[in-house]
Structures are given as structure tokens and as C-alpha cells.
Amino acid sequence: MGDAVDLLLDQWRRERPDVDPWPMGVVGRVSRLAKLLNRELKEFFASYGLEHWEFDVLATLRRSGPPYELAAGTLVKAAMVTSGAITNRIDRMVAKGLVDRLPDEGDRRSVRVRLTDRGLALVDEMLAPHVANEERLLAALDPRDRDHLADALRTLLASLGDTTLG
Amino acid sequence: MGDAVDLLLDQWRRERPDVDPWPMGVVGRVSRLAKLLNRELKEFFASYGLEHWEFDVLATLRRSGPPYELAAGTLVKAAMVTSGAITNRIDRMVAKGLVDRLPDEGDRRSVRVRLTDRGLALVDEMLAPHVANEERLLAALDPRDRDHLADALRTLLASLGDTTLG
């Protein structure tokens, strides 16, 4: 059973036999899979009235533990976006009543972002269905394969410096 | 050696021990890895004065073989973007002299996009360095691991219906 990337590799081998395209077999698949998974997740989040990035912010705050509060800069690193994007996201989520923006007592440059009761209730309600949805998307892999897959991805991420959440 | 996702999984296990978060170990890593790889590739393409998407279009046309020409709709499917995005991309690449937009003789709704001589020379010049760059990004994986990784990703992609380039 082949995928779109198998076709792509065959085309390159025919057109440019002087180049071994194997790295595309990994990089291309990671990229396509991320895009497809994103589409599926987006549908799930939409069914709760949320954007994907909104859930990401809620989840980041939730898993940090009580008082469900982080600096804006921590959210920047966790989401791998720029500071401008986080400012925008916080604005919208404050307007929606999902988080509060609080001054940091010890450092007046910094802003604390805290889950509201509503935000906390929503993310706690969504977590189990969200994980079940992801599990569905990975159902084609048996437990051994999925563990090996996670291991290989971890190796790559670590080699690229992805070792901290901020 | 752990990565950012290991920390994330630990946090969830502590905060919500009632939910087994293992699917995040795969989905989260695919998403983060795609983002990191994209950043690296972007730098490489910029060194040739190209955007990532420009190279994608050039490469899609190049690997299709002579006459290096495809319908706009084929590019939509290959790039996994909407038709509006492809119209925009073709406009810019025509202006840059990398592709030509030609009428389809047999179907007047359709538009053919063809590599110019310059576009062909550029993508042919870039291919080997591009693959070498991707190889560098995957250097942390030995040949056996990388094959297993590609296999697992193929399984997932095929299960999600990613079986054609258009």
C-alpha cells in the first residue's frame, strides 16, 4: 500500500536518477501528515466552537497545573509562534472569557495569563474526547509501531533542539 | 534524552491521571517536527531567493517530467492548498519568470502551468543541495530507523486517504 509520497519518490527517481531522494520520504511525509492531522483536529475543535490555537492555549495552561497561569512568553515558546501572535490570541481569548490577563507582581514587564473558571471547565470537558479523536486518527498503527514512531520522532526533535516547553 | 513532548506528556499524566495521553506523543511530535523542519527548509530556500511554496511548485512541475507542465488543479492537490492560493502563486511565479500560464487546448476551463527554461534550470540546480540539506536534518537517525519511520508514516498517510498526488 503506497501513499502520495511513494509516487513522488518514483517520479524523482525517474527524472533525476543521479539523486537519491530518500530524505523526501521522511520530510515530505512529516509535512503532509501534519497537514492532514491538522485538518481533522480543526473539525473536532470547531465542534466545540474553538479554533485549534485556542485549544492549544487552554491545554498549555491546564497542564501546567494550578493556578493554571503562565507568562505570555511561556505561551510563545510552547506554541512556537511569535510574540505578536500571542498578544493577538490572548486578546481574543480574554474577550471570549476563556482567560484573564494579569499583571506579574514580581516583574512589571511580564504578563500572566490565567485560565478562567469557564476556560478550565471547557478544557477539562474536552480532554478525553480530544485524546479519543487523536487515537482514532492513529488507529492504523499497532501499539509496537506507534511506540517506535514516537521514539524516532523524539530522536529527531531532540537533535533539532526541541527540548523545552519554555 | 527527552524532547518537549515528553515534558508535555508528564504534565498531563500528573494533572489528568484519568486520561492516557499517548496519542499526543505521536500527533504532537508530528506537528512540532513539521514546524521545525519548515523553519530549516525556509532558510535554505531563501538562500536561493525563493519562498518554500515557490520551490514546491517548481519541484512538482519538474518531477512530472517533460514538458514540465501540469494543470492548475493538479498543483492544488499536490500542494494541499485552496484554488485561490494556487491562483496567487502562479501569478507571482509568472511575474518572476519561473513558469508560464498556458491555455489548455482540450479543455478551455483549464489552465496549464509550465516551467520556463529559467525555472527548470533553477530547480535542477537546487535539487541535490536541497536533498543534502534534508539529509542533514535527519542525520540523527540511522538507516534502519529512518526506514521504519518512513514506513509508519506511510501507513498513517495511507489510512488517512493520502494516496494520490492529483
Place this chain on the structure above:
DNA sequence: GTTGATAATCTCAACGTTGAGATAAAAACA
């Protein structure tokens, strides 16, 4: 050979991100 459905592309406003710069505070150091 009309009619209706389907298909390919283009148009365009809304949206979110980026990247550079501004602002203000904290830290480092002389």
C-alpha cells in the same frame, strides 16, 4: 440540442501570522 449538474479557475474580503520596531522594565556592570 437543451437542460441540469459538475468541474476548473479566478475574485475578493476576512483572518491570523510574521517581522521589524517601539516601549518599558530589569539585570549587568563599571
Place this chain on the structure above:
DNA sequence: TGTTTTTATCTCAACGTTGAGATTATCAAC
């Protein structure tokens, strides 16, 4: 203490994509 550097966030214009709608062409069936 005063000066410089670094850090945290916000601002905002430019950019590219999306998603819905419009346009034009083809196909299927009668």
C-alpha cells in the same frame, strides 16, 4: 549611581491563505 544590555510585551503594516461566491466550460441524460 549611572549606563548599557537584555528581556518581555505590544504595535502595526505587509503578506499569504481561506472560504464563499462568480464565471465559464464540459459532461450526462433526455
